Amino acid sequence: MRAFTSDHFVLPLPEGHRFPMPKYRLLRDRVAAELPQIRLEEAPAASDGELALAHDPVYVTAVADGLLSPAAQREIGFPWSPRMAERARRSVGATIAAARTALVEGVSANLAGGTHHASADKGSGYCVFNDTAVAARLMQAEWHRRYTARRLSPSTRARPEPALLRVLVIDLDVHQGNGTASIFADDPTVFTFSMHGERNFPFRKVAGDLDVELPDGCTDEPYLAALDRALDEVWRRHAAHPPGLTFYLAGADPHENDRLGRLKLTAAGMAERDRRVLSALRERRIPVALSMAGGYGQDIHETVSIQARTLALAADSWAAWSQAAGEAVEQSLA
Incomplete structure (x- = not known):
């Protein structure tokens, strides 16, 4: 499985910064x-x-050229610097690369990303640009261009692909994806599903297509039951027009030891969450680009362990996807 990194582009932060x-x-x-x-x-x-x-x-120009106001920088939570701007670009670029790869190979990942609080005209909550929104729009444009080329080519006899790439966003970061919801508020081609802490940041939510709010202290069993109900609703709403690509924001911050999470999922519960999402997508042959989103554990190594487990499960899903694709090819040649 291919995964994309941007950690060489380190954002300089003041002493004591909590990110x-x-x-x-x-x-x-x-x-x-x-x-x-x-x-x-x-x-x-x-x-x-x-x-x-x-x-x-x-x-975009304000971020690139250092023209963000002090208030805008405070809302983002990072001071501006050339490295801040470059890191933000690279984080988006990683999700773009993961999405392109997923459309070919089934599963891919960005080891950062999930910057879902950034809206069209501003950043917020440690999010400068919205990597999911940019990648979704770009994949739709590239898909349409490929479809048009195939449709106009006199040499192709293959069944043409649908002109419209429908996108599903599954956002399981503990904080609501308000920026993503605002960007796609009037776009029926992108379905935004967020399951998050009811009383957590952002305190003014922006309604997406499906929002599931959880109480403080929510543990594994009710969390996973709520996830199952929500996914059933997602598939019901997409019965006529299934998505062709999913972005999965696999935040580590619902974990019980997260400083900013307020939920109480165990490491086993987090892994089961990922397993259920990835299995549902694989069974439906929906490509998925993962991003790691939030994670603010009291022990940073615990956060890393949770995210590494997410990636291991994604790699297992990729292997199963690849095996199924190979078997389909063999059957077609038999």
């Missing part, structure tokens, strides 16, 4: 040491044009 920047390097090192089935690749940087698919060009 756990080292977790990205630690996760990459853990994957390299323990998960040989995952091939790590450095992420490309997203271009201004790609970012403008989901963001106001004025905002």
Whole structure:
């Protein structure tokens, strides 16, 4: 399985800042040491044009050129610097690369990303650009371009692919994906599902297509039951038009020891969450690009362990996807 990294682009933070920047390097090192089935690749940087698919060009320029106001920087939670801007581009680029790969190979991942609080014209909550929104819009544009080329080609006899790529966002970070919901509020081609803490940040939620709010202290059993009900609802709503690509924000912050989470999932519960999502997508042959999203454990190594387990399960799903694809090819040639 291919996974994309951007941890070489470190954001300089003031002494005592609570954002756990080292977790990205630690996760990459853990994957390299323990998960040989995952091939790590450095992420490309997203271009201004790609970012403008989901963001106001004025905002993109402000981030690139250091024109963010002090208030805007406070809302994001990071001071501006050239490395801050470059890291934000790379995080989006990693999700773009993961989405392109997933459409071909079934499963891929960004070892960062999940910056779901960024809206079209501003950042928020440690999120500068919305990597999921940019990648979704770009994949839709590229899909339509390929479809048009196939439709106009006189040499192709294959059944043409649908012109419209429908996208599903499964956001299981403990915080609601308000930025993603706002960007796609009037877009019926992107379905946003967020399951999150009811009383957690952001305190003013932006309604998505399906929001499931959980009480403080929610444990494994009620969490997984709520997830099963929500996924059933997602598939019911997509019965006529299944999604062609999913973005899965696999936040580690619902874990019981997360500083900012307020839920009480165990490590086993987190793994079961990932297993159920990945199995449901694989059974329906829906490609998925994962991002790690939030994770603010009291012990940073515990957060890294949870995220490494998510990636190991994703690699298992990729292997099963690849095996099924190979068997389908053999059957067609028999």
